[in-house]
Amino acid sequence: MSVYTGSAAVFQIPDQEVAAGCTNVWCELGALVTEPGAITAVALVGVLAMLAFAYVRDAEAACRSERRRVLDGRDAFESFAARVAEMDTVPVAMDSTPSGVPAGAFGGIGSGGSGIPPGGGPAGGDVTLRRVLAAYDDTVLSLSHYREEYDETATESLAAELGPDAATALATDGGLSSGAQSALVNRSRHAADARERLAGAIDEELDELADRETDISGKDRRRRRLLAHVEGVRSGHETDAAIDVWNRLAELERECDELAADRQRSLDDPPLTPALDDDHERTFYGYLYGSTDGPRYPVLAQVAELADRIRADRDGVGTRIAADR
Structure with a gap:
């Protein structure tokens, strides 16, 4: 299955390049200072940015129609x-x-x-x-x-x-x-x-979309609160706060992975399955979203977009920590 993954530029701290015996956060963040432009790229990219949730909302509109x-x-x-x-x-x-x-x-x-x-x-x-x-x-x-x-x-x-x-x-x-x-x-x-049964299945998908949007928007609010917290800390505790936020963003990214896996399970168990359906084709979702301009799996696309944003924010926090070291 082809799933939208958002932007291709995703920074990953290279586990294999961490020196032997290096176990603390400073050692992990040390790799950041070798990145081109790391010292100057200290702005947090997502403090004021809120995701538009366009994929899920477009999917809701398509389902209602x-x-x-x-x-x-x-x-x-x-x-x-x-x-x-x-x-x-x-x-x-x-x-x-x-x-x-x-x-x-x-x-x-x-x-x-x-x-x-x-x-x-x-x-x-x-x-x-x-x-x-x-x-x-x-x-x-x-x-x-x-x-x-x-x-x-x-x-x-x-x-x-x-x-x-x-x-x-x-x-x-x-x-x-x-x-x-x-x-x-x-x-x-x-x-x-x-058609009555089909409308009931679409209602189930609408409920699912509403629940997923609540989950995703809640995680996005947490992301923005964490970044705002980093920006607001003063009195010499900036670095400690940034390290804490850096770790919490990593936890938030793991939650996105869990949310995506949960949606995958829902996709494998649709509310309505045609008698001749091929399980790998997911006919119900192709029927709902195949003719739209957006992705065929809008929730997965939205989670991927949020995960990309979290990774970018975490990179920004990590760069700030490395620069303050």
Whole structure:
């Protein structure tokens, strides 16, 4: 998996270059004075800087938008099911196939923009068919994102959403049979239920994002308080305070690693997993974030950005300690 790691310039105190027997903080910090510009680069880079948390907040906005679309789709299919359930049916001669599809159902589908076969068939069936397609057009196809994302006729969309046999059964001379009506109603309700479950999964992700943002913002506040503390200490205790902050920033960086590992575990256990999902693809998160401008794993990207900031601040504190030595 490719995870955003923020800036590439990350300073690490080289453990292998520490002299044998060197165990105190002064010995570790001694390496800093050999870095180019170390003596002059004593400003703390993050005292006034606060992370924008753009990745997580953009992810929240994307989830809220998608949730609204999903719920609109749920409502549309519920409305379509209700309208079809109220329609009068027409008697249709049935063939002997197990599916119970009306005889002649495979003729004429998709031959026109509406999916109505040429000639229209008996007047009653033609009227019923037009009412079904009009109801679908007024409900499901009236959703703005359907118009924007799909270039489909009513029968093409109905076949994709409710099954090709459902659309095929409508494109007959016989119109809407009681069997076709029952299938359309049941499948529309199933489509609505599926969207309800999907909306619930998105709600879980929104809760997760809110919790992670709280964790990350809390760590960022601690980072800024530590840096402000270093800046405010006087009376000859500046170096001791800086060493303490330097160590606390290292602890904060370890907490970021733990937060990232925890999110990784969440990614491996999504709130909704398609039946044919490949665990390595994390389909649910690709569905939510794959088409956005931001990273596919926004929480990990945000944690990485904070960890980069903490490392940079710790470098600045370490440089100040080395310069004051």
